[in-house]
Amino acid sequence: xxLTNPKKLISNxxxxxxxxxxxxxxxxxxxFHGYAQDSSFFEELSKHTAKxxxxxxxxxxxxxxxxxxxxxxxxxxxxxxxxxxxxxxxxNVNTFSVLGYSMGSKFALAMLEIMPKQITNLYLxxxxxxxxxxxxxxxxxxxxxxxxxxxxxSNRKIL
Numbered sequence: 001x002x003l004t005n006p007k008k009l010i011s012n013x014x015x016x017x018x019x020x021x022x023x024x025x026x027x028x029x030x031x032f033h034g035y036a037q038d039s040s041f042f043e044e045l046s047k048h049t050a051k052x053x054x055x056x057x058x059x060x061x062x063x064x065x066x067x068x069x070x071x072x073x074x075x076x077x078x079x080x081x082x083x084x085x086x087x088x089x090x091x092n093v094n095t096f097s098v099l100g101y102s103m104g105s106k107f108a109l110a111m112l113e114i115m116p117k118q119i120t121n122l123y124l125x126x127x128x129x130x131x132x133x134x135x136x137x138x139x140x141x142x143x144x145x146x147x148x149x150x151x152x153x154s155n156r157k158i159l
Contacts, residue, residue, distance in 0.1 A: 005022065006020075007020050007065055008020070008021075009065065012083060014068065014070065014079045014082065014083070015061065015068040015070075016066060016067045017059070017061075017066050018038075018039065018058070018065035019039055019059065020042075020057050021054060021056055021057070022043060022045075022054070022055040023049060023050035023051070023052075023054045024050060024054060025049065025051055025052040025054050027096075028053065028091070028093045028096035029054070029097045029098070029099055030055075030058075030097070030099070030108075030111065031056065031057040031098075031099045032057075032099070032105070032107040033057070033058075033059075033101055033104050034103050034126070035063075036063070037063065037064075038064030039057035042055055053097075056093075058107075062150045074141055074146075077110035077113045088118075094118065095118050095119070097122070097123065098122050098123070099124075100122075100127065101125045102125070102127070102128045105124040105126075108122060108124060
């Protein structure tokens with residue numbers, strides 16, 4: 001995490017979502033990173049888009065500083081929207097583009113599902129986990145799978 005660009009935190013009853021902002025452009029780009037990364041992954045992108053875009057980049061749950069409170073239930077698109085809405089309101093964002101890298105593409109698609117009229121462009125880079133496989137189901141749809149996934153993300157050296 002950059003000392004010049006500290007992470008901010010938004011919380012509600014489902015958890016806390018950490019995020020960083022980059023750039024000063026008049027267009028907004030919401031960014032979701034991939035496996036074993038955090039919001040700082042998009043810092044380099046911001047150097048090339050700073051004049052046109054303001055980036056709002058999130059730490060996915062079980063990554064970075066974001067925390068999901070209830071491992072017993074899956075995260076829904078409505079959960080994501082409930083965390084993002086206050087940020088968008090504070091920044092007076094009415095329309096925006098969304099970028100999902102790798103497994104962040106699932107979050108980007110969830111945004112499209114819940115806020116289709118607000119999204120002007122959708123970018124999916126190396127999308128992963130979109131097609132439901134037994135491994136994705138085990139890691140995201142079961143209580144034990146989510147606990148194991150959170151443990152592995154927190155202890156990547158065991159892989």
